[in-house]
Amino acid sequence: MSGENWRQERKTLLATLGPPLFWLTLFFLVPLAVVWAYSFGRNVGLTEIEISGTFANYAQAIQPLYLGIFFKSMLMAAACTVICLIAGFPVALAITFAPDKAKAWLLLAVMLPFWTNLLIRTYALIAVLRNEGYINLTLGWVWKQVGLVLNVPPFVPLEMLHNNPAVLFGLVYVHLPFMVLPLYAALDRLDRSLIEASLDLGAGHFRTMMLVVVPLALPGILSGVLITFIPALGAYLTPDLLGGPDSQMIANVIERQFKRANDWPFGAALSFLLLYLTFVMVAVQALIQRRRGAR
Amino acid sequence: MSSKPPIISIEGVTKRFGDHAAVDDVSLTINEGEFFALLGPSGCGKTTLLRMLAGFETPTEGTIRIDGKDTDGVPPNRRPVNMVFQSYAVFPHMSVADNVAYGLKIDGVAKAERDRRVEEALALVQLEGFGGRMPDQMSGGQRQRVALARALAKRPRVLLLDEPLSALDAKLREAMRFELASLQHKVGITFVMVTHDQDEALALATRCAVMERGRLIQLATPSDLYEFPNSRFVADFIGTVNMVEGTLKTDNPTEAIIATKELGDVYIDHAVLGNEGATLYLALRPEKISLFRRDGVVPPKLEDCPEGYNVVAGVIDHIAYLGSESVFKVILTNGRQMLVIRPNLTRWDQEDFVEEQPVWLSWHACAPAVLAG
Incomplete structure (x- = not known):
């Protein structure tokens, strides 16, 4: 009744849809279109850009240096996603099978870092990983205790910061909630009696996991992978603060074009290549989902 | 009953969740080839007991033996039992044939043998030719058959059924009832069924265990449960009953008289073996009461009672005509309401009585079940 009526009531539709549409258009679509236009332009002077319809920026963007x-x-985003999946699946499973009272707290524990400012979290990681950081302090103390009994060379702090592993570690740390939540949502929906039926029919826990739980959680796994991979691909702050000279990711390059290099058209072209990449991945996921649904 | 050792023996099993005893010191044995029903209202512990047989719950105390072996510490996947779940739990991402083959694949049965047994199991539940279908293309009744076939394909020693008919509509439920019975006959496997539906239990089971609040109240054949209940709870839970409180007045080896406020003195044709003056309960089934018109004043004569006993006067308050039978709500002169069921043996039987009509109610000396508590 009312579910059908609102489609016909144009005024109601306009009143509810209007403001968000207006907002999205003015502050998202229009700026995006401007940047898109820039990607076909060239610098003429310090602040002026001429939209000339050139593809030169894209040609530059697909040079080996930038393609690399x-x-x-x-690669970094993929590695981050795989680690998040491997680490997040057991976490999501544990929350699913936790007693109802504990569930909310466990979910909160997953969400809490997510609600903390990214910059603060990243600096906290630096405090943990740096040469005088908590890990090295602990290791140094243990080393010293060992030195009391055994003859060992002096402690050399582990280099854990400003390199690729540090970036990967940071990416996993930041993106783990993106993986855990969709996985949890998918696993929590799963009918428990399906798991029990599998056990009842003779399968152990591992085979039940592989033959029943994972296939049925696949939509959740797919969306978790996508939701983790996309922001990880565009990560900027993590490689900037935790990475070394060789760990810059595409977002760092884009930032440099807009700021230090002052080459907005090239930066715009790089940005849109990243956006197209994202579109392709979302499309692929939608295709897979639809095929599963159609079956 | 049988000379063979029982297939399942439950010895002093208690299951506690926190302070609450879901199953409280239950002992019973189930024989090979039986169709056994665990019957009781929701929350009585019957499902917990079934899940302990399957291995999804472990007893807090007591021992469960299946096929003579103690099941303590044996996980569900290593027990010679299979279960048909209330929700059927058919794997939605597998075809019907893959569902049925699942347990066999896990057991490492070779493909040719597996295919043969899948066909056999599907034929058993009359789903030949449905192997290629996906579960979401099937009705609820068909999905249940898939669950049955899947469990039977493993050839378990015991098949556990959790409320097998509760999700089906009334017509299908009746049809499935007969099918389950004939299926059990065909495969000869012991069936253990949980149900809250007394009709289901009475129609299917060879023996029923009636449970209430975790305790086993009575274990008997369906007809014994109905005709010889051991408590007010069982009499009330199985079928409908007119329950009347009374005190023991006379108790001889061949007869007893129980004084009641509502039915007067009731004559019983057997000894009660109680203390005189003890409080007793009479459970009188509606169909065991006869109805007579009270147009004349003379009460009907019963050949098995002394005159004046087991006859009371009342007025028909309401008649529910159910086709095969009619249910009469009769208000006695003292205000007590009694239910009477009368079969419509001829096509004009229902015309004999109308609402507001004065009637006599009478019952034989053997009709009431005498209950101590």
Whole structure:
């Protein structure tokens, strides 16, 4: 009744849809269109850009140097996603099977870092990982205790910061909630009696996991992968603060074009290549989902 | 009953969740080939007991033996039992044939043998040719058959059924009832069924265990449960009953008289073996009461009672005509309401009585079940 009526009531529709549409258009679509236009322009002077319809920026963007950084960014994001999946699946499972009272607290524990400012979290990681950081302090103390009994060389702090592993560690740390929440949502929906039926029919826990739980949680796994991979691909702050000279990702390059290099058209072209990449991935996921649904 | 050792023996089993005893010191044995029903209202512990047989719950105390072996510490996947879940739990991402083959694949049964047994199991539940279908293309009744076939394909020693008919509509439920019975006959496997539906239990089971609040109240054949309940709870839970409180007045080896406020003195044709003056309960089934018109004043004569006993006067308050039978709500002169069921043996039987009509109610000396508590 009312569910059908609102489609016909144009005024109501306009009143509810209007403001968000207006907001999205003015502050998202229009700026995006401007940047998109820039990607076909060239610098004429310090602040002026002429939209000339050139493809030169894109041609520059697909040079080996930048393609390499694109490729490396994808590799980092993929590694981050795989680690998040491997680490997040057991966490999501544990929350699913936790007693109802504990569930909310466990979910809060997953969400809490997520609600903390990214900059603060990243600096906290630096405090943990740096040469005088908590890990090295602890290791040094243990080393010293060992030195009391055994003859060992002096402690050399582990280099854990400003390199690729540090970036990967940071990316996993930041993006783990993105993976855990969709996984949890998918696993929590799963009918428990399906798991029990599998056990009842003779399968152990591992085979039940592989033959029943994972296939049925696949939509959740797919969306978790996508939701983790996309922001990881565009990560900027993490490689900037935790990475070394060779760990820059595509977002760092884009930032440099807009700021230090002052080459907005090239930065815009790089940005849109990243955006197209994202579109392709979302499309692929939608295709997979639809095929599963159609079956 | 049988000379063979019982397939399942439950010895002093208690299951506690926190302070609450879901199953409280239950002992019973189930024989090979039986169709056994665990019957009781929701929350009586019957499902917990079934889940302990399947291995999804472990007893807090007591021992469960299946096929003579102690099941303590044996996980569900290593027990010679299979379960048909209330929600059927058919794997939605597998075809019907893959569902049925699942347990066999896990057991490492070779493909040719597996295919043969899948076909056999599907034929058993009359789903030949449905192997290629996906579960979401099937009705609820068909999905249940898939769950049955899947469990039976493993050839378990015991098949556990959790409320097998509760999710089906009334017509299908009746049809499935007969099918389950004939299926059990065909495969000869012991069936253990949990149900809250007394009709289901009475129609299917060879023996029923009636449970209440975690305790086993009575273990008997369906007809014994109905005709010889051991408590007010069982008499009330199984079928409908007119329950009347009274005190023991006379108790001889061949007869007893129980004084009641509502039915006067009731004559019983057997000894009660109680203390005189003890409080007793009479459970009188509606169909065991006869109805007579009270147009004349003379009460009907009963050949098995002394005159004046087991006859009371009342007025028909309401008649529910159910086709095969009619249910009469009769208000006695003292205000007590009694239910009477009368079969409509001829096509004009229902015309004999109308609402507001004065009637006599009478019952034989053997009709009431005498209950101590």
